Amino acid sequence: KAKLAEQAERYDDMAACMKQVTEQGAELTNEERNLLSVAYKNVVGARSIEQKTEGNDKKLQMVKEYREKVEAELREICNEVL
Numbered sequence: 001k002a003k004l005a006e007q008a009e010r011y012d013d014m015a016a017c018m019k020q021v022t023e024q025g026a027e028l029t030n031e032e033r034n035l036l037s038v039a040y041k042n043v044v045g046a047r048s049i050e051q052k053t054e055g056n057d058k059k060l061q062m063v064k065e066y067r068e069k070v071e072a073e074l075r076e077i078c079n080e081v082l
Contacts, residue, residue: 002035011042019080040081047073 002021005014018036022028028036047070 002039006035006038009042011039011046014039015043015077015080022081036081040077043077044074047077 002014002017005011005017014035018032018039021032022036
């Protein structure tokens, strides 16, 4: 199922599938580790943002708040796999 999700570029679904695999407690195969890595790399990459220091104070505050929101999401996503 994770392979199908990868082909469809549905990385959140792929990560969810691989999370279920890790919760089974068995050691992951090389293929499973690769799928897990690809899933979370793409989930994290999709949520990453670039910081820009140019702009007025209102814009900088908005960027800061959004960055904090994204960082919180990334922490949650990464903690799931740990």
